[in-house]
Amino acid sequence: MKIVEFPRRIWQPAFALMIASVALVSPVVGAEPLVSEVSLVGSGAFLNGNDDQFRARHGVPPDLIGGVEDLYMEWLWGDAGTIRLDGHGIVDANDYLARVRFEQPDKGYVSAGYREFRTWYDGTGGFFPQNAAMFSYFDEDLRLDRGESWMEAGLRTPDIPELTFRYTHLSRDGQKNALAWGDTNLTGGFGARSIVPAFWNIDEKRDRLNIDIAHTLASTRVGAGFIYETSTIENSRNIRRNPDEPSDRYVTQSDDVDSDLYSGHAYATRPFLDERVIMSTSYSYSSLDNRLGGSRIYGTEFDATYDPVYSGRQPFDTGFLDLDGSTEIDAHVGTVTLQGRPSDNLRATAGVRVERQDVSGASRFIATDVGFPPALPSTQEPLAVKSDADQLGFVQSFELRYTGLSNWVLYTRGEWEQDDGELNERVLQTATLATTLERGSDIDSTGQKYVAGATWYPLRRVNVGGRYWYQLRKFDFNNHLDSTDNAPPSTNRYPAYMTDQDI
Numbered sequence: 001m002k003i004v005e006f007p008r009r010i011w012q013p014a015f016a017l018m019i020a021s022v023a024l025v026s027p028v029v030g031a032e033p034l035v036s037e038v039s040l041v042g043s044g045a046f047l048n049g050n051d052d053q054f055r056a057r058h059g060v061p062p063d064l065i066g067g068v069e070d071l072y073m074e075w076l077w078g079d080a081g082t083i084r085l086d087g088h089g090i091v092d093a094n095d096y097l098a099r100v101r102f103e104q105p106d107k108g109y110v111s112a113g114y115r116e117f118r119t120w121y122d123g124t125g126g127f128f129p130q131n132a133a134m135f136s137y138f139d140e141d142l143r144l145d146r147g148e149s150w151m152e153a154g155l156r157t158p159d160i161p162e163l164t165f166r167y168t169h170l171s172r173d174g175q176k177n178a179l180a181w182g183d184t185n186l187t188g189g190f191g192a193r194s195i196v197p198a199f200w201n202i203d204e205k206r207d208r209l210n211i212d213i214a215h216t217l218a219s220t221r222v223g224a225g226f227i228y229e230t231s232t233i234e235n236s237r238n239i240r241r242n243p244d245e246p247s248d249r250y251v252t253q254s255d256d257v258d259s260d261l262y263s264g265h266a267y268a269t270r271p272f273l274d275e276r277v278i279m280s281t282s283y284s285y286s287s288l289d290n291r292l293g294g295s296r297i298y299g300t301e302f303d304a305t306y307d308p309v310y311s312g313r314q315p316f317d318t319g320f321l322d323l324d325g326s327t328e329i330d331a332h333v334g335t336v337t338l339q340g341r342p343s344d345n346l347r348a349t350a351g352v353r354v355e356r357q358d359v360s361g362a363s364r365f366i367a368t369d370v371g372f373p374p375a376l377p378s379t380q381e382p383l384a385v386k387s388d389a390d391q392l393g394f395v396q397s398f399e400l401r402y403t404g405l406s407n408w409v410l411y412t413r414g415e416w417e418q419d420d421g422e423l424n425e426r427v428l429q430t431a432t433l434a435t436t437l438e439r440g441s442d443i444d445s446t447g448q449k450y451v452a453g454a455t456w457y458p459l460r461r462v463n464v465g466g467r468y469w470y471q472l473r474k475f476d477f478n479n480h481l482d483s484t485d486n487a488p489p490s491t492n493r494y495p496a497y498m499t500d501q502d503i
Contacts, residue, residue: 042066055120126195131188308378325363440481
């Protein structure tokens with residue numbers, strides 16, 4: 001088993017930044033102290049029971065913890081500017097925050113900070129009461145550290161567009177329990193049960209850049225924004241199957257994903273007729289590129305090298321090696337919304353949403369499998385997969401809200417949706433170029449949704465509500481390409497086996 005360490009990495013620089021800011025900001029910029037507040041905290045727990053379940057349920061370790069619960073300082077800078085510093089740091093709970101903000105009215109602001117916190121998970125598996133079967137084979141003190149660092153600057157000068165820039169770095173690092181458990185036959189004759197615990201190794205990093213601009217022209221509010229995000233995911237799911245049996249084996253599925261996201265949007269809002277009618281429009285475009293890698297390997301330990309003759313192999317131990325793939329998603333979304341107030345107690349909102357999405361993907365990998373005894377032969381089959389899909393959707397909505405009855409709100413809403421799409425899939429053997437699966441389907445769907453309800457406010461902080469909700473959705477599948485014959489006596493209907501569906 002691979003041991004994952006949890007070094008206390010980032011909170012020391014963050015706290016050093018906070019302390020340095022406290023010591024240096026006042027004399028350097030000539031700021032006048034206004035507020036200085038600090039509170040300390042300490043706590044502990046005396047536990048007689050399961051430490052891992054205590055951590056997962058209460059979010060703190062069953063040990064002595066303490067530190068700065070809250071730190072807040074504020075200075076007056078120049079004529080009307082302010083400097084604010086706040087944060088906290090709880091040692092051994094891995095809960096840290098350092099945040100500073102410089103702000104000058106009618107000019108703008110600059111802020112930066114770092115935050116980190118820890119989430120504990122209970123790695124205990126299941127319990128089979130008939131024979132008290134329970135398994136524990138790894139350190140079940142699982143923890144996941146989440147971190148966020150950012151820098152933001154905003155221009156807020158009157159009569160010119162508002163400009164905001166923000167850079168954010170996000171991370172997740174550690175381990176957590178997995179919901180897909182391993183199986184065992186050691187149940188006293190009651191058959192196989194999935195009660196063997198499993199866990200995730202998590203290593204994720206994400207960087208995001210946001211640029212937004214907004215301005216008011218006469219009575220029209222307009223704005224636009226751009227987002228660029230890049231991320232790296234290196235996770236693995238670890239499962240043990242049939243521990244303490246002759247077929248004992250370990251499964252490691254590695255998921256490697258590198259992504260780049262580009263997104264832009266624009267919007268405009270304008271009131272009419274003394275603001276009794278407000279019209280809003282928006283448009284966004286997003287492009288997401290993913291590069292995929294990974295494997296699923298059975299072996300005698302976690303993170304094992306693929307061995308076609310490893311001990312413990314069983315039929316249907318399917319996996320894959322050397323995954324190399326990519327996906328691309330392009331999406332366009334446009335909306336138009338019209339909101340009106342025919343009277344002071346009645347509001348009506350109508351909207352239209354149009355969305356176009358194109359998805360394409362391709363990958364190559366080696367599919368692995370194990371045959372039947374007594375030989376239990378292992379097979380490796382190089383495969384290539386390609387798919388593409390497109391969808392065009394329209395959604396219309398209308399809502400009425402009435403507040404003319406004292407302490408009552410009455411509302412009703414309807415939505416109507418139409419979608420038109422196409423899906424194409426193909427799987428082929430790279431060695432022979434033989435097609436093993438192929439489909440082409442046109443998919444049309446329509447949907448309706450209706451909501452009607454009322455909310456009564458008899459007292460402050462007390463409300464009673466009732467709502468009726470109805471939804472209908474229909475799908476029509478026109479399968480113009482199918483690699484299998486759906487007519488009898490064929491028993492294989494996959495992939496293009498559906499013709500219609502009503503929900």
